[in-house]
Amino acid sequence: IICMIPVWRRPEILNICIQRFLKIKCPYADVEPVFVISKEDPEFDLNYQLIRSYKYLIYKNAPLGEKKNAGLRFCRNFEWDYFMDLNSDNVFTLLMWHYYKPYFESKTDFFGLANGHYFYHLRTDTVLRITDYAFNDEGPVIWNGGRMIRREVVEAVGDLWRDDHHTGMDGMSHYNITKSGFRASYVDAGTLPLMMNLISNITLTPVEMLEDYGEKVNSSWAREVFGLDGD
Numbered sequence: 001i002i003c004m005i006p007v008w009r010r011p012e013i014l015n016i017c018i019q020r021f022l023k024i025k026c027p028y029a030d031v032e033p034v035f036v037i038s039k040e041d042p043e044f045d046l047n048y049q050l051i052r053s054y055k056y057l058i059y060k061n062a063p064l065g066e067k068k069n070a071g072l073r074f075c076r077n078f079e080w081d082y083f084m085d086l087n088s089d090n091v092f093t094l095l096m097w098h099y100y101k102p103y104f105e106s107k108t109d110f111f112g113l114a115n116g117h118y119f120y121h122l123r124t125d126t127v128l129r130i131t132d133y134a135f136n137d138e139g140p141v142i143w144n145g146g147r148m149i150r151r152e153v154v155e156a157v158g159d160l161w162r163d164d165h166h167t168g169m170d171g172m173s174h175y176n177i178t179k180s181g182f183r184a185s186y187v188d189a190g191t192l193p194l195m196m197n198l199i200s201n202i203t204l205t206p207v208e209m210l211e212d213y214g215e216k217v218n219s220s221w222a223r224e225v226f227g228l229d230g231d
Helices: 011-023 044-051 066-077 092-104 151-157 169-179 219-225
Strands: 002-006 032-037 055-058 080-084 088-094 110-113 117-121 126-130 147-150 184-187 195-199 214-217
Touching: 002 044, 002 066, 011 044, 011 088, 011 195, 032 044, 032 066, 032 088, 055 066, 066 169, 080 151, 092 110, 092 126, 092 147, 092 184, 117 219, 147 151, 147 169, 151 169
Parallel strands: 002 032, 002 080, 032 055, 110 184, 117 195
Antiparallel strands: 080 147, 088 195, 110 147, 117 126, 126 214
């Protein structure tokens, strides 16, 4: 599994995510991170120090679709079976790998989480749990980090995003994959904690946008489960 992580600012959050990524090892597959970092990032030097020992690509940040496509093309230079689409503010638990295993074993084309998503606003110490996260008024779409795409799908579809877009990345790639004839599958773990977004004041998804859809949960419990208090 190759895991692409675009980077922009927030080195303190990036550091947390890298440390959690390294700790929560997949028990049945090798998972390698690839970072896409941008020179115009005001925090470039700090972020570069965090990612320089891994595979990385330096590419302009905007539009984000172009940056992600460039990162995906870079990833195609390496050997892997699945492409993992992750954000630099995502942390996950070992449970995610447990629920993903049957999908890998059946060589599922494209899958991601329908539930198990938590959002943590660091400044206010607020945690929201979003259920039925993969579904909206327009139908089912796999959103957020941890989406898995089989290599054969990537080779068939090519660029997953539109170069000229800066938002709507998940919906766009979902559409491009399914319109090419591949089916999306949804991993439903109910309310079990699988994936968490660390939300700061610099984010594409402000916590205020999620408050109408999420249920507040105990932040101490969530921090412990996702290993944010140290373990």
